[in-house]
Amino acid sequence: MNFSELPSADGAWTGLRLAPGALADDTAIDGEAAIVVAGGLVRWVGAAAALPADFAALPRFDGGGALVTPGLVDCHTHLVYGGDRANEFAMRLAGASYEAIAQAGGGIVSSVRATRAADEDTLYVQAAARLEQLLADGVCAIEIKSGYGLALAHERKQLRVARRLGEAYGVTVRSTFLGAHALTPEYAGRSGDYIDLVCREMMPALAAEGLIDAVDVFCERIAFTLAETERVFKAAKALGLPVKLHAEQLSDMGGAALAARYGALSCDHIEHLSAEGIAAMRAAGTVAVLLPGAYYTLRDTHLPPIEALRAAGVPMAVSTDHNPGTSPALSLLLMVNMACTLFRLTVPEALAGVTRHAARALGIGDTHGAIGVGRPADFVLWQVRDAAELAYWFGQRPLRVAVRRGRIASGSLA
Numbered sequence: 001m002n003f004s005e006l007p008s009a010d011g012a013w014t015g016l017r018l019a020p021g022a023l024a025d026d027t028a029i030d031g032e033a034a035i036v037v038a039g040g041l042v043r044w045v046g047a048a049a050a051l052p053a054d055f056a057a058l059p060r061f062d063g064g065g066a067l068v069t070p071g072l073v074d075c076h077t078h079l080v081y082g083g084d085r086a087n088e089f090a091m092r093l094a095g096a097s098y099e100a101i102a103q104a105g106g107g108i109v110s111s112v113r114a115t116r117a118a119d120e121d122t123l124y125v126q127a128a129a130r131l132e133q134l135l136a137d138g139v140c141a142i143e144i145k146s147g148y149g150l151a152l153a154h155e156r157k158q159l160r161v162a163r164r165l166g167e168a169y170g171v172t173v174r175s176t177f178l179g180a181h182a183l184t185p186e187y188a189g190r191s192g193d194y195i196d197l198v199c200r201e202m203m204p205a206l207a208a209e210g211l212i213d214a215v216d217v218f219c220e221r222i223a224f225t226l227a228e229t230e231r232v233f234k235a236a237k238a239l240g241l242p243v244k245l246h247a248e249q250l251s252d253m254g255g256a257a258l259a260a261r262y263g264a265l266s267c268d269h270i271e272h273l274s275a276e277g278i279a280a281m282r283a284a285g286t287v288a289v290l291l292p293g294a295y296y297t298l299r300d301t302h303l304p305p306i307e308a309l310r311a312a313g314v315p316m317a318v319s320t321d322h323n324p325g326t327s328p329a330l331s332l333l334l335m336v337n338m339a340c341t342l343f344r345l346t347v348p349e350a351l352a353g354v355t356r357h358a359a360r361a362l363g364i365g366d367t368h369g370a371i372g373v374g375r376p377a378d379f380v381l382w383q384v385r386d387a388a389e390l391a392y393w394f395g396q397r398p399l400r401v402a403v404r405r406g407r408i409a410s411g412s413l414a
Protein backbone atom coordinates (compact mmCIF):
# COMPACT_ATOMS: atom_id res chain seq x y z
CA MET A 1 0.00 0.00 0.00
CA ASN A 2 1.31 3.41 -0.92
CA PHE A 3 -0.97 5.86 0.80
CA SER A 4 0.34 8.92 -1.02
CA GLU A 5 -0.86 7.46 -4.34
CA LEU A 6 -4.50 7.28 -3.23
CA PRO A 7 -6.85 9.87 -4.76
CA SER A 8 -6.96 13.20 -2.98
CA ALA A 9 -10.19 14.12 -1.20
CA ASP A 10 -9.38 17.84 -1.43
CA GLY A 11 -12.53 19.70 -2.36
CA ALA A 12 -16.09 20.31 -1.23
CA TRP A 13 -18.04 17.26 -0.08
CA THR A 14 -21.76 17.94 -0.34
CA GLY A 15 -24.91 15.84 -0.12
CA LEU A 16 -23.98 14.64 3.38
CA ARG A 17 -26.13 13.89 6.44
CA LEU A 18 -24.06 14.08 9.62
CA ALA A 19 -24.69 11.36 12.19
CA PRO A 20 -25.65 12.61 15.65
CA GLY A 21 -22.56 13.52 17.66
CA ALA A 22 -20.33 13.75 14.59
CA LEU A 23 -19.17 17.31 15.14
CA ALA A 24 -16.36 18.20 17.51
CA ASP A 25 -18.13 21.32 18.76
CA ASP A 26 -21.25 19.31 19.67
CA THR A 27 -23.47 21.29 17.34
CA ALA A 28 -25.87 19.54 14.96
CA ILE A 29 -26.70 20.30 11.36
CA ASP A 30 -30.25 19.61 10.27
CA GLY A 31 -30.51 18.79 6.61
CA GLU A 32 -27.75 18.66 4.05
CA ALA A 33 -24.21 19.22 5.33
CA ALA A 34 -20.93 19.92 3.56
CA ILE A 35 -17.30 19.36 4.47
CA VAL A 36 -14.40 21.13 2.78
CA VAL A 37 -11.13 19.20 2.75
CA ALA A 38 -7.77 20.81 2.02
CA GLY A 39 -4.30 19.41 2.46
CA GLY A 40 -5.37 16.48 4.60
CA LEU A 41 -7.40 18.61 7.02
CA VAL A 42 -11.01 19.68 7.41
CA ARG A 43 -11.09 23.31 6.33
CA TRP A 44 -14.78 24.01 6.78
CA VAL A 45 -17.91 22.11 7.89
CA GLY A 46 -21.49 23.31 8.05
CA ALA A 47 -24.87 23.38 6.35
CA ALA A 48 -24.44 22.90 2.62
CA ALA A 49 -26.61 25.95 2.00
CA ALA A 50 -24.05 28.05 3.88
CA LEU A 51 -21.00 26.81 1.93
CA PRO A 52 -18.88 29.96 1.43
CA ALA A 53 -18.60 31.14 -2.16
CA ASP A 54 -14.77 30.89 -2.14
CA PHE A 55 -15.11 27.11 -2.02
CA ALA A 56 -17.47 26.96 -5.01
CA ALA A 57 -14.64 26.46 -7.51
CA LEU A 58 -13.18 23.47 -5.66
CA PRO A 59 -13.67 19.93 -6.94
CA ARG A 60 -17.07 18.64 -5.83
CA PHE A 61 -17.80 15.28 -4.25
CA ASP A 62 -21.52 14.58 -4.08
CA GLY A 63 -22.33 12.14 -1.28
CA GLY A 64 -25.88 11.70 -2.57
CA GLY A 65 -27.38 12.00 0.91
CA ALA A 66 -24.99 9.52 2.59
CA LEU A 67 -24.84 9.33 6.36
CA VAL A 68 -21.44 10.54 7.63
CA THR A 69 -19.61 9.71 10.83
CA PRO A 70 -16.11 10.63 11.98
CA GLY A 71 -13.49 8.05 11.08
CA LEU A 72 -13.76 5.20 13.57
CA VAL A 73 -11.11 4.69 16.24
CA ASP A 74 -10.14 1.19 17.42
CA CYS A 75 -8.54 2.02 20.77
CA HIS A 76 -7.34 -1.40 21.99
CA THR A 77 -5.69 -3.95 19.72
CA HIS A 78 -2.89 -6.48 19.79
CA LEU A 79 -2.69 -6.48 15.99
CA VAL A 80 0.94 -7.55 15.53
CA TYR A 81 1.73 -11.18 16.38
CA GLY A 82 2.92 -14.43 14.87
CA GLY A 83 0.74 -17.48 14.33
CA ASP A 84 -2.78 -17.90 15.63
CA ARG A 85 -4.49 -19.81 18.42
CA ALA A 86 -7.30 -21.65 16.67
CA ASN A 87 -6.20 -24.78 18.53
CA GLU A 88 -6.98 -23.12 21.86
CA PHE A 89 -10.38 -22.16 20.60
CA ALA A 90 -10.99 -25.85 20.08
CA MET A 91 -9.61 -26.64 23.54
CA ARG A 92 -11.96 -24.16 25.13
CA LEU A 93 -14.86 -25.73 23.30
CA ALA A 94 -13.79 -29.00 24.88
CA GLY A 95 -14.03 -27.41 28.31
CA ALA A 96 -10.61 -25.89 29.13
CA SER A 97 -10.69 -22.36 30.63
CA TYR A 98 -8.57 -19.40 29.44
CA GLU A 99 -6.70 -19.50 32.75
CA ALA A 100 -6.11 -23.28 32.58
CA ILE A 101 -4.74 -22.97 29.04
CA ALA A 102 -2.43 -20.13 30.12
CA GLN A 103 -1.18 -22.14 33.10
CA ALA A 104 -0.46 -25.10 30.81
CA GLY A 105 1.96 -23.02 28.70
CA GLY A 106 -0.56 -22.00 26.08
CA GLY A 107 -2.27 -18.67 25.88
CA ILE A 108 -0.22 -15.51 25.53
CA VAL A 109 3.06 -17.43 25.86
CA SER A 110 2.30 -19.53 22.79
CA SER A 111 1.82 -16.35 20.77
CA VAL A 112 5.11 -15.11 22.21
CA ARG A 113 6.87 -18.16 20.78
CA ALA A 114 5.36 -17.59 17.34
CA THR A 115 6.08 -13.86 17.43
CA ARG A 116 9.70 -14.36 18.40
CA ALA A 117 10.10 -16.86 15.58
CA ALA A 118 8.81 -14.43 12.94
CA ASP A 119 10.94 -11.69 11.41
CA GLU A 120 9.78 -8.10 11.19
CA ASP A 121 8.70 -8.28 7.55
CA THR A 122 6.65 -11.41 8.13
CA LEU A 123 4.91 -9.78 11.08
CA TYR A 124 4.32 -6.70 8.95
CA VAL A 125 2.66 -8.61 6.11
CA GLN A 126 0.43 -10.58 8.46
CA ALA A 127 -0.60 -7.55 10.49
CA ALA A 128 -1.19 -5.49 7.33
CA ALA A 129 -3.74 -8.03 6.11
CA ARG A 130 -5.59 -7.73 9.42
CA LEU A 131 -5.35 -3.95 9.41
CA GLU A 132 -6.93 -3.86 5.96
CA GLN A 133 -9.96 -5.69 7.36
CA LEU A 134 -10.36 -3.10 10.10
CA LEU A 135 -9.90 -0.22 7.67
CA ALA A 136 -12.65 -1.67 5.48
CA ASP A 137 -14.97 -0.97 8.41
CA GLY A 138 -14.07 2.72 8.53
CA VAL A 139 -11.25 2.68 11.07
CA CYS A 140 -9.01 5.74 10.67
CA ALA A 141 -7.05 5.54 13.95
CA ILE A 142 -5.92 2.50 15.85
CA GLU A 143 -3.97 1.55 18.93
CA ILE A 144 -1.50 -1.31 18.54
CA LYS A 145 0.12 -2.92 21.57
CA SER A 146 3.33 -4.85 21.88
CA GLY A 147 3.35 -7.68 24.42
CA TYR A 148 4.03 -10.78 22.33
CA GLY A 149 7.79 -10.24 22.25
CA LEU A 150 8.55 -9.89 25.96
CA ALA A 151 12.24 -9.34 25.23
CA LEU A 152 13.74 -6.10 23.98
CA ALA A 153 14.47 -7.12 20.40
CA HIS A 154 11.08 -8.74 19.93
CA GLU A 155 9.06 -5.96 21.56
CA ARG A 156 10.94 -3.53 19.32
CA LYS A 157 10.06 -5.62 16.28
CA GLN A 158 6.35 -5.43 17.11
CA LEU A 159 6.41 -1.69 17.78
CA ARG A 160 8.35 -1.00 14.60
CA VAL A 161 5.73 -2.89 12.62
CA ALA A 162 3.06 -0.73 14.26
CA ARG A 163 4.86 2.44 13.14
CA ARG A 164 5.39 1.10 9.62
CA LEU A 165 1.70 0.27 9.29
CA GLY A 166 0.79 3.83 10.25
CA GLU A 167 3.06 5.27 7.59
CA ALA A 168 2.07 2.88 4.81
CA TYR A 169 -1.68 3.17 5.34
CA GLY A 170 -1.98 6.81 6.43
CA VAL A 171 -3.78 5.58 9.50
CA THR A 172 -3.12 7.16 12.87
CA VAL A 173 -1.36 4.52 14.97
CA ARG A 174 -0.80 4.90 18.70
CA SER A 175 1.63 2.27 19.87
CA THR A 176 1.43 0.96 23.40
CA PHE A 177 4.24 -0.85 25.18
CA LEU A 178 2.75 -3.90 26.92
CA GLY A 179 5.99 -5.51 28.06
CA ALA A 180 4.17 -6.55 31.24
CA HIS A 181 1.72 -8.80 29.43
CA ALA A 182 2.80 -12.23 30.63
CA LEU A 183 5.72 -13.96 32.26
CA THR A 184 7.75 -16.02 29.83
CA PRO A 185 9.11 -19.43 30.92
CA GLU A 186 12.66 -18.05 31.25
CA TYR A 187 11.40 -15.82 34.08
CA ALA A 188 9.18 -18.41 35.77
CA GLY A 189 9.08 -17.67 39.50
CA ARG A 190 11.05 -14.45 38.97
CA SER A 191 8.40 -11.92 38.07
CA GLY A 192 10.25 -9.20 40.02
CA ASP A 193 13.29 -9.66 37.79
CA TYR A 194 11.12 -9.50 34.71
CA ILE A 195 9.49 -6.26 35.89
CA ASP A 196 13.02 -4.91 36.43
CA LEU A 197 13.80 -5.72 32.82
CA VAL A 198 10.60 -4.02 31.64
CA CYS A 199 11.20 -0.88 33.68
CA ARG A 200 14.97 -0.49 33.52
CA GLU A 201 15.84 -1.81 30.11
CA MET A 202 13.02 -2.29 27.67
CA MET A 203 10.89 0.76 28.39
CA PRO A 204 13.69 3.35 28.43
CA ALA A 205 15.29 1.93 25.27
CA LEU A 206 12.06 1.75 23.29
CA ALA A 207 10.94 5.16 24.51
CA ALA A 208 14.27 6.64 23.40
CA GLU A 209 13.64 5.16 19.95
CA GLY A 210 10.29 6.97 19.81
CA LEU A 211 8.36 3.71 19.67
CA ILE A 212 6.10 4.18 22.72
CA ASP A 213 3.02 6.40 22.94
CA ALA A 214 1.61 4.80 26.11
CA VAL A 215 2.35 2.00 28.57
CA ASP A 216 -0.05 -0.82 29.52
CA VAL A 217 0.04 -3.74 31.96
CA PHE A 218 -2.04 -6.92 32.26
CA CYS A 219 -2.95 -6.71 35.94
CA GLU A 220 -4.54 -10.04 36.80
CA ARG A 221 -3.96 -13.05 38.95
CA ILE A 222 -2.64 -14.96 35.89
CA ALA A 223 -0.41 -12.02 34.96
CA PHE A 224 1.00 -9.22 37.16
CA THR A 225 0.11 -8.04 40.66
CA LEU A 226 -1.01 -4.61 41.71
CA ALA A 227 2.43 -3.84 43.17
CA GLU A 228 4.16 -4.92 39.94
CA THR A 229 1.72 -2.83 37.96
CA GLU A 230 2.58 0.19 40.06
CA ARG A 231 6.28 -0.29 39.44
CA VAL A 232 5.63 -0.20 35.70
CA PHE A 233 3.46 2.91 36.07
CA LYS A 234 6.19 4.65 38.06
CA ALA A 235 8.74 3.90 35.36
CA ALA A 236 6.33 5.19 32.69
CA LYS A 237 5.71 8.34 34.66
CA ALA A 238 9.42 8.96 35.02
CA LEU A 239 9.69 8.85 31.23
CA GLY A 240 6.65 11.10 30.78
CA LEU A 241 4.58 8.34 29.18
CA PRO A 242 0.82 8.03 29.76
CA VAL A 243 -0.52 4.75 31.16
CA LYS A 244 -3.53 2.49 30.64
CA LEU A 245 -4.47 -0.86 32.10
CA HIS A 246 -5.96 -4.27 31.36
CA ALA A 247 -7.99 -4.08 34.55
CA GLU A 248 -10.45 -6.30 36.43
CA GLN A 249 -11.10 -8.65 33.49
CA LEU A 250 -11.24 -11.91 35.43
CA SER A 251 -11.24 -10.60 39.02
CA ASP A 252 -11.27 -7.35 40.98
CA MET A 253 -7.59 -6.60 41.59
CA GLY A 254 -8.09 -2.91 42.42
CA GLY A 255 -6.21 -2.09 39.22
CA ALA A 256 -8.60 0.58 38.01
CA ALA A 257 -8.22 2.69 41.15
CA LEU A 258 -4.43 2.40 40.93
CA ALA A 259 -4.45 3.32 37.23
CA ALA A 260 -6.68 6.30 37.95
CA ARG A 261 -4.17 7.50 40.56
CA TYR A 262 -1.62 7.58 37.76
CA GLY A 263 -4.00 9.55 35.54
CA ALA A 264 -4.57 6.59 33.22
CA LEU A 265 -5.99 7.31 29.79
CA SER A 266 -8.16 4.19 30.04
CA CYS A 267 -9.00 1.05 31.97
CA ASP A 268 -9.93 -1.77 29.67
CA HIS A 269 -12.12 -4.90 30.01
CA ILE A 270 -13.36 -4.02 33.57
CA GLU A 271 -15.95 -6.79 33.86
CA HIS A 272 -15.22 -6.96 37.63
CA LEU A 273 -14.82 -3.21 38.18
CA SER A 274 -15.88 -2.09 41.67
CA ALA A 275 -17.75 1.02 42.77
CA GLU A 276 -14.45 2.41 44.12
CA GLY A 277 -12.83 1.82 40.75
CA ILE A 278 -15.63 3.67 38.99
CA ALA A 279 -15.38 6.63 41.38
CA ALA A 280 -11.61 6.81 40.89
CA MET A 281 -11.93 6.65 37.11
CA ARG A 282 -14.53 9.35 37.13
CA ALA A 283 -12.37 11.63 39.25
CA ALA A 284 -9.35 11.06 37.01
CA GLY A 285 -11.23 11.37 33.71
CA THR A 286 -10.18 7.83 32.77
CA VAL A 287 -12.09 6.21 29.90
CA ALA A 288 -13.75 2.79 30.38
CA VAL A 289 -12.90 0.63 27.36
CA LEU A 290 -15.44 -2.14 26.79
CA LEU A 291 -14.29 -5.21 24.88
CA PRO A 292 -17.30 -7.30 23.95
CA GLY A 293 -15.29 -9.51 21.59
CA ALA A 294 -13.23 -10.92 24.47
CA TYR A 295 -16.32 -11.22 26.66
CA TYR A 296 -18.04 -13.16 23.89
CA THR A 297 -15.10 -15.39 22.97
CA LEU A 298 -14.46 -16.34 26.59
CA ARG A 299 -18.19 -16.90 27.05
CA ASP A 300 -17.96 -14.63 30.04
CA THR A 301 -21.18 -14.05 31.96
CA HIS A 302 -19.99 -11.33 34.33
CA LEU A 303 -21.13 -8.11 32.69
CA PRO A 304 -19.14 -4.89 33.11
CA PRO A 305 -21.02 -2.43 35.36
CA ILE A 306 -22.50 -0.43 32.49
CA GLU A 307 -25.34 1.15 34.41
CA ALA A 308 -23.01 2.37 37.17
CA LEU A 309 -20.50 3.73 34.63
CA ARG A 310 -23.33 5.50 32.84
CA ALA A 311 -24.70 6.92 36.09
CA ALA A 312 -21.22 8.17 37.05
CA GLY A 313 -20.70 9.76 33.66
CA VAL A 314 -17.53 7.78 32.93
CA PRO A 315 -16.95 7.90 29.14
CA MET A 316 -17.29 4.43 27.61
CA ALA A 317 -15.30 3.37 24.55
CA VAL A 318 -15.74 0.16 22.56
CA SER A 319 -12.94 -1.70 20.81
CA THR A 320 -12.12 -4.97 19.11
CA ASP A 321 -9.29 -5.99 21.48
CA HIS A 322 -8.10 -7.80 18.37
CA ASN A 323 -5.74 -10.55 19.56
CA PRO A 324 -5.15 -14.18 18.65
CA GLY A 325 -6.35 -15.61 21.95
CA THR A 326 -9.46 -14.00 23.30
CA SER A 327 -10.77 -11.78 20.52
CA PRO A 328 -9.85 -12.66 16.94
CA ALA A 329 -12.26 -9.93 15.80
CA LEU A 330 -11.63 -7.91 12.66
CA SER A 331 -14.74 -5.77 12.54
CA LEU A 332 -15.22 -2.77 14.81
CA LEU A 333 -18.84 -2.47 13.68
CA LEU A 334 -19.45 -6.00 14.92
CA MET A 335 -18.18 -4.80 18.30
CA VAL A 336 -20.67 -1.92 18.12
CA ASN A 337 -23.41 -4.48 17.58
CA MET A 338 -22.15 -6.64 20.45
CA ALA A 339 -21.79 -3.66 22.79
CA CYS A 340 -25.46 -2.98 22.23
CA THR A 341 -26.65 -6.59 22.28
CA LEU A 342 -24.45 -8.00 25.04
CA PHE A 343 -23.78 -4.89 27.15
CA ARG A 344 -26.97 -2.98 26.42
CA LEU A 345 -25.29 0.21 25.28
CA THR A 346 -27.61 2.53 23.39
CA VAL A 347 -26.77 3.12 19.74
CA PRO A 348 -25.49 6.67 20.38
CA GLU A 349 -23.35 5.37 23.26
CA ALA A 350 -21.86 2.63 21.12
CA LEU A 351 -21.13 5.03 18.26
CA ALA A 352 -19.53 7.54 20.63
CA GLY A 353 -17.61 4.52 21.95
CA VAL A 354 -15.88 3.96 18.62
CA THR A 355 -15.34 7.64 17.85
CA ARG A 356 -14.91 10.41 20.41
CA HIS A 357 -14.50 8.31 23.56
CA ALA A 358 -12.14 5.92 21.79
CA ALA A 359 -10.03 8.88 20.67
CA ARG A 360 -9.93 10.13 24.23
CA ALA A 361 -8.81 6.68 25.42
CA LEU A 362 -5.77 7.18 23.18
CA GLY A 363 -5.10 10.74 24.28
CA ILE A 364 -6.00 12.06 20.82
CA GLY A 365 -9.46 13.43 21.58
CA ASP A 366 -8.45 16.91 20.45
CA THR A 367 -7.75 15.77 16.91
CA HIS A 368 -9.61 12.51 16.30
CA GLY A 369 -13.02 10.92 16.90
CA ALA A 370 -15.06 13.91 15.74
CA ILE A 371 -15.25 16.15 12.67
CA GLY A 372 -14.05 19.71 13.10
CA VAL A 373 -12.13 22.48 11.38
CA GLY A 374 -8.37 22.00 11.57
CA ARG A 375 -8.65 18.30 12.43
CA PRO A 376 -7.42 15.55 10.10
CA ALA A 377 -9.94 14.85 7.34
CA ASP A 378 -11.00 11.42 8.64
CA PHE A 379 -14.65 10.65 7.94
CA VAL A 380 -16.81 7.88 6.55
CA LEU A 381 -19.81 7.89 4.21
CA TRP A 382 -22.13 4.97 4.93
CA GLN A 383 -24.64 3.21 2.80
CA VAL A 384 -27.37 3.33 5.44
CA ARG A 385 -30.44 5.44 6.05
CA ASP A 386 -30.19 5.67 9.81
CA ALA A 387 -27.26 5.68 12.24
CA ALA A 388 -28.93 2.82 14.13
CA GLU A 389 -28.15 0.59 11.15
CA LEU A 390 -24.45 0.82 11.99
CA ALA A 391 -25.23 -1.13 15.14
CA TYR A 392 -28.04 -3.23 13.75
CA TRP A 393 -26.51 -5.08 10.80
CA PHE A 394 -23.73 -7.51 11.45
CA GLY A 395 -21.63 -9.43 8.98
CA GLN A 396 -22.00 -6.78 6.32
CA ARG A 397 -19.82 -3.80 5.56
CA PRO A 398 -22.01 -0.78 4.90
CA LEU A 399 -19.04 1.51 4.22
CA ARG A 400 -19.34 3.50 1.02
CA VAL A 401 -16.32 5.81 1.16
CA ALA A 402 -13.66 6.33 3.81
CA VAL A 403 -11.69 9.56 3.72
CA ARG A 404 -8.52 9.15 5.70
CA ARG A 405 -6.09 12.04 6.19
CA GLY A 406 -7.59 13.78 3.21
CA ARG A 407 -7.42 10.85 0.82
CA ILE A 408 -10.14 8.58 -0.55
CA ALA A 409 -8.81 5.49 1.17
CA SER A 410 -11.63 2.98 0.63
CA GLY A 411 -14.64 2.75 -1.64
CA SER A 412 -15.73 5.30 -4.21
CA LEU A 413 -18.66 7.60 -4.90
CA ALA A 414 -19.38 5.91 -8.23
Ligand code: NIG
Pocket residue numbers: 078107108111218246249294321323324325326327
Ligand atom coordinates in the same frame (compact mmCIF):
# COMPACT_ATOMS: atom_id res chain seq x y z
O1 NIG B 1 -6.81 -8.17 25.97
N1 NIG B 1 -5.87 -9.85 28.62
C1 NIG B 1 -4.76 -9.87 28.11
N2 NIG B 1 -4.50 -9.63 26.86
C2 NIG B 1 -5.36 -9.96 25.80
C3 NIG B 1 -5.35 -11.39 25.53
C4 NIG B 1 -4.12 -11.73 24.91
C5 NIG B 1 -4.04 -13.17 24.49
O2 NIG B 1 -4.75 -14.05 25.02
O3 NIG B 1 -3.21 -13.37 23.61
C6 NIG B 1 -6.74 -9.38 25.96
O4 NIG B 1 -7.74 -10.08 26.05
Ligand code: FE
Pocket residue numbers: 076078246321323
Ligand atom coordinates in the same frame (compact mmCIF):
# COMPACT_ATOMS: atom_id res chain seq x y z
FE1 FE C 1 -6.12 -6.62 25.34
